[in-house]
Amino acid sequence: MMWAGFLQRAIMQGIPLLYGSTGEIITEKSGMLNLGIPGIMYVGGIGGVIGAFLYEQNAAVLNPLLAVLIPLLCSMTGSLLMGLIYSFLTVTLRANQNVTGLALTTFGVGFGNFFGGSLAKLTGSDVPSINLTATSAFFRTSLPFSDQLGWFGQIFLSHSFLAYAAIVIALLCSFILTKTRVGLHLRAVGENPATADAAGINVGKYKYLATCIGSMIAGLGGLYYVMDYANGVWSNDGFGDRGWLAIALVIFAVWRPNFGILGSILFGGLYIVHNYIRDLDVSGQELFKMLPYVVTILFLVIISIRSKREAQPPAHLGLPYFREER
């Protein structure tokens, strides 16, 4: 069943994007345009790799629970720190959000590659990659009966816990944004911080929290990529442009995490479709890799023409907030 395999791979390809876009949506809803997401996902990935590497090196026998928890915590700590740097610079010091975000991406990619290279040197291997197959095996544990249910099992049940967590987190974020008081306040901060401030909402606190939580969610995308998608093999620059694709997905999902679930599978599918078309040369493959971006641009054109107010970015996205003082 080739199409079942394709769908399975599309979902696996889409999960890092889903993490990234969910995190970025939460962040953007507070009016923060965090272009540091690609770097944060890198740091999330390498954070997990460092944790797993140290545990594998120092433990005689791997405890399954610890082998999962240590990389998870290291990954989230790394991306949380990145989120804190970003919010401190943009909220407290009121630095330009675009510049800060791009700087953070450059920093995050460099950070990942530096530690990736260093760890590889420690193992004494010739290739600049780290092999963490033992840890990866724990991460990739899937439901035991999934391979007995044919195509259904392959598409829906063969995934690891991080994949299901991505979908649960996206649905949860959608629920919080639309159905809770916290979500209402968060959206108000992103739309009109002056109004939110006048209503007694702590604008700075919401921006900090949204950015940091968003960063941690996005960082998990990096972890999923290394531990599940890449079978525990970290290679420098292996994560590629998935971070930018996650930001494109935010637009495609019209700032709704639940739309992001289907969008991520679509993007994942478009990203790998070139592998399933026979007789494609290298240049043809590169053209096909453009598809998710082309779709995003077309989509942007369409929503801009329709100009439905609900499908627009938060009104105060990317702008600093100064309390009016006389």
Add this chain to the structure above:
Amino acid sequence: MSGQEKNEGVPAIRLHNISKRFGSVIANDSVSLSVRHGEILSVLGENGSGKTTLMNMIAGIYYPDSGQIFVDGKEVMIRSPKDAFRYQIGMIHQHFKLVDVFSATENIVLGLEEEGRYSLKRSAKRIREISEQYGFDLDPDKKIYEMSVSEKQTVEIIKVLYRGADILILDEPTAVLTPQETQKLFAILRRMRDDGKAIIIITHKLHEVLSLSDEVAVLCKGKYAGTVKTAETNESALTEMMVGKKVTLNIERSEPKDPQDRLEVKGITCRSREGVELLRDVSFVARSGEILGIAGIAGSGQRELLEAIAGLQHVDGEILYHNPKTGQIDNLCDKTPLQIRELGVRLSFVPEDRLGMGLVGNMDIVDNIMLRSYKKGKGIFLERSKPKNLAEQIIRDLEVVTPSASTPVRRLSGGNVQKVLVGREIAASPKVLMAAYPVRGLDINASFTIYRLFNQQKENGTAVIFVGEDLDVLLALCDRIMVISSGRIAGTVDARTATKEQIGLLMTKNTTDAYADVSQKGGAADAAQ
């Protein structure tokens, strides 16, 4: 607080000797006033008389420098809007604070920590109840961006009622409303008063004061001029309190030399995007060698009038320009702003925000002067030497205090920015010079420099149109004063013989007449219910 018995004799809110200053400007100078439950108090005063500042202190936005505030007879400290809510004070600001993509309900519950589960349905139900109680017409699920100005105001009012406000402050609520909407609002306010709410309404419209309120507190240039019962006063008495005593200014004024018709405005009408008439059938003549003053309450259409002449505003009617060079008569309505400028009609619009419309803050004086001449010069390169000379001349002649001509204008003080702006427009030796509030925020010396410039222009044969807010200045500087009221000409007086009271009355005249029939209808509708 809400459970407490309301004592009939004790005012719901009482201010005692409240003072507030911003830097060297005294916004409020020991103001005292009070309002009881079941009463509407108007706070009346001209622009800049400190009405809004005073109310902002009750609403917790500013904190008074000295004085006391009592709520229900107890002295209170109101340090933030949250404190104000705790004392059941709700303020409806002139500029609405609403999130556009949210529904009315979402805006109303925003920031509120209600007990129990978050449920927009339940909140919408309560909003409907409040609407019914007071006669509002509001769909709780409607998005703000689909609403008219009056609907947005309704959302703001319900927002404070939803929070249980007992004392309502409305800052110029009728400024953005049509007469029909105003009448509807007043009916609602009366119903709230009968329900035992204390209402303070800030306004500068006399007819509204007389038709709505029980008492009037008058502010004049930051000072408290007294409180009177509406039933025991009339328009001219209030005007007198509002404009204060005449102050003599030593501004030289020469007799106009050989005045000739320069600009003839014939029956222009202008509407806002909401369809509200901003100018209605305005006709007048501006003559060369003369300063024509335009007096009126802010927002009566002055801005639109000047913009119409400069070609920035679309209007119906005719604006005829008598060209002194060619003797031709041109209709400016058909021309682009650039063509109008070429003819010698200069708008030195010194607007509410000086840097907003006239100058670019981050650019230096030379660059700002070049904004007017960038089309001159040859080829693709800018010609910088002439503007530089001009900049230096302006700095010298007008005594602009600046380190150099290459200092960004945003670093200059307000007065110096204004001098650059006026100097640039005058440098082109215009035939018609228009200026709106050119001395706003300036000290005495800088103001007199500007007046001197206008007088020079007048002597050079320019037709000067001067929109001002200080009646003393208008009376001392201008030759004729045209009074505009709600977009209509209320009358034109000779500045040499007119009195302040005369102008003050004209400033509110037309609207009073227009309102009389509306309020009668409104009264009849009220009686029928």
